[in-house]
Amino acid sequence: MNWVIETILQHRSIRNFEDRSLSDEQIRTIVECAQAASTSSFIQPYSIIGVKDKDTKQKLAELSGNQPYVENNGHFFVFCADLYRHKIVGEMENVDFSTTLESTEKFMVALIDTALAAQNAAIAAESIGLGVCYIGGLRNNLHEVCKLLKIPQQVIPLFGLAIGYPAQDPDKKPRLPFHHIYHEETYQQDRSEIEKELKHYNEIVSFYYKKRTNGKRDDTWTKQMSNLLSKQSRMYIKSFVESRGFCLR
Structure with missing residues (x-):
């Protein structure tokens, strides 16, 4: 390396x-x-x-x-x-x-x-x-x-x-598992495998936050994403982009 x-x-x-x-x-x-x-x-x-x-x-x-x-x-x-x-x-x-x-x-x-x-x-x-x-x-x-x-x-x-x-x-924040990101030849859509990897990743992220905060924060990646994506954010962007002369066609 x-x-x-x-x-x-x-x-x-x-x-x-x-x-x-x-x-x-x-x-x-x-x-x-x-x-x-x-x-x-x-x-x-x-x-x-x-x-x-x-x-x-x-x-x-x-x-x-x-x-x-x-x-x-x-x-x-x-x-x-x-x-x-x-x-x-x-x-x-x-x-x-x-x-x-x-x-x-x-x-x-x-x-x-x-x-x-x-x-x-x-x-x-x-x-x-x-x-x-x-x-x-x-x-x-x-x-x-x-x-x-x-x-x-x-x-x-x-x-x-x-x-x-x-x-x-x-500390370096842990990323998603390699095989969850990298697909060979075709996109791998096995839901059970995806959920399995996400659950394992949740454990890694939870441990990271516990260690970083001395046990004060116990959070998972899927929970974070659920909270984030359930809230609408910056919904004006489409009209703003168009107002600047982009994405009109």
């Missing part, structure tokens, strides 16, 4: 950072690593907004559900699906491909490419001793996020990435 794989396998979310900013060189390296990710047909449909300003971070923290690590970190990155520059490309080349930009397919390409870039950034940061935490809470109020960051049409902020020097060393 090499150090790259070790870095990936040791990932954990860091939610407590030292009061220490990233250097400009670190920021540039992380962004360049993000740009090195694979991109569909060389489209590169994403942008990254870096936030240093304390007041802006504080507002983003509030919009994300008052998560303190959105405000207190070494640097905050906002990853955006971005087809705005491609609209400009069409105007530069005097070609109308608005129908293509408004397609669900190009929306999916933008989402996938942005996620690939972000994961490259996360691994790069962790490889130099930094900690990371993805922030999906930005989607709590995307209208306000767009106003705050002056984001134009054809651009959607998808999530944030808080990066900094770790001030904690949490």
Whole structure:
């Protein structure tokens, strides 16, 4: 096993950072690593907004559900699906491909490419001793996020990435069993086997939480998912996406 794989396998979310900013060189390296990710047909449909300003971070923290690590970190990155520059490309080349930009397919390409870039950034940061935490809470109020960051049409902020020097060393959270995730040749749909693996995973997760909280929390993965998915969340997203010029076709 090499150090790259070790870095990936040791990932954990860091939610407590030292009061220490990233250097400009670190920021540039992380962004360049993000740009090195694979991109569909060389489209590169994403942008990254870096936030240093304390007041802006504080507002983003509030919009994300008052998560303190959105405000207190070494640097905050906002990853955006971005087809705005491609609209400009069409105007530069005097070609109308608005129908293509408004397609669900190009929306999916933008989402996938942005996620690939972000994961490259996360691994790069962790490889130099930094900690990371993805922030999906930005989607709590995307209208306000767009106003705050002056984001134009054809651009959607998808999530944030808080990066900094770790001030904690949490245990690695156990993932689903290998054979529950990896299917060979065809999708394995044996319900009894799925339930068996989920019950075993519940035991692992329960032990993890008991150990982490000295017995104060006894929870399972299926219970967490049941509580999470039984509540409607961010149901405005579809109309917001369409209002930004995506998924209209």
